[in-house]
Amino acid sequence: MEVKIFDDKISLGQAAAAKGASYIRKAIADKGFANIIVATGASQFEMLSALIQEANIDWSVVNIFHLDEYIGLPEEHPAGFRKYLRERFINKLPAKPASFHPVNGSDPDPEKVCAQLGKEIAACPIDVAFVGIGENGHIAFNDPPADFDTEKEYLVINLDEACRKQQLGEGWFPTFDDVPKQAISMSVKQIMKSAAIINTVPDARKAKAVQGALEGPVSNLCPSSIMQLHPDCTTFLDKDSASLLKK
Numbered sequence: 708m709e710v711k712i713f714d715d716k717i718s719l720g721q722a723a724a725a726k727g728a729s730y731i732r733k734a735i736a737d738k739g740f741a742n743i744i745v746a747t748g749a750s751q752f753e754m755l756s757a758l759i760q761e762a763n764i765d766w767s768v769v770n771i772f773h774l775d776e777y778i779g780l781p782e783e784h785p786a787g788f789r790k791y792l793r794e795r796f797i798n799k800l801p802a803k804p805a806s807f808h809p810v811n812g813s814d815p816d817p818e819k820v821c822a823q824l825g826k827e828i829a830a831c832p833i834d835v836a837f838v839g840i841g842e843n844g845h846i847a848f849n850d851p852p853a854d855f856d857t858e859k860e861y862l863v864i865n866l867d868e869a870c871r872k873q874q875l876g877e878g879w880f881p882t883f884d885d886v887p888k889q890a891i892s893m894s895v896k897q898i899m900k901s902a903a904i905i906n907t908v909p910d911a912r913k914a915k916a917v918q919g920a921l922e923g924p925v926s927n928l929c930p931s932s933i934m935q936l937h938p939d940c941t942t943f944l945d946k947d948s949a950s951l952l953k954k
Contacts, residue, residue: 744838773807812890828860850864862894873912919932
């Protein structure tokens with residue numbers, strides 16, 4: 708895993724977007740289209756803003772997949788990730804993407820949603836995944852102890868207390884009881900199938916998770932540590948999120 712550390716979140720986001728954009732351009736040049744995964748959450752604000760501004764990307768030939776979504780929230784809920792992606796990314800692109808595959812967490816049959824999304828992503832090998840790390844070390848909504856072995860592309864996940872407290876702390880919900888207890892998440896194995904991974908992790912509150920992910924053992928108790936095994940993963944940190952690293 709390559710690690711890059713920046714002075715501030717804006718520089719971090721710009722650098723992560725620039726590297727990710729290079730993978731998108733190469734995929735389009737090589738085969739005429741690109742397949743990408745985009746993450747949500749406060750850690751992705753600067754990166755997504757910069758990615759929209761990247762020049763010479765024909766977004767009309769890019770297929771976009773979405774990592775995860777709460778179960779039971781209406782699509783227009785302020786904390787919903789579909790709303791987040793449409794408002795902060797999809798609707799701001801200079802061209803309509805070839806396809807967008809949102810996770811429909813408000814469908815009454817989440818297992819059916821997982822199966823359908825699984826078929827869609829299986830037909831679109833991912834060129835680059837833009838991801839982050841949770842305060843509890845999760846990747847997507849794969850909370851510890853994560854399932855590293857399942858072959859399913861998407862899963863119904865029971866969210867742990869630390870994950871739900873992070874969502875409350877970031878201001879997405881008014882009270883802890885308002886944070887959903889379940890979500891649909893892309894699986895760890897599916898994320899690891901991506902040809903390249905751009906991992907964007909700012910803020911001091913992520914420092915312990917970053918230390919575990921980068922310097923700890925590869926373990927499902929720190930699910931993001933699995934990225935140590937990926938052949939082309941770059942992690943972008945700011946000084947705060949890197950503050951506990953020994954190397």
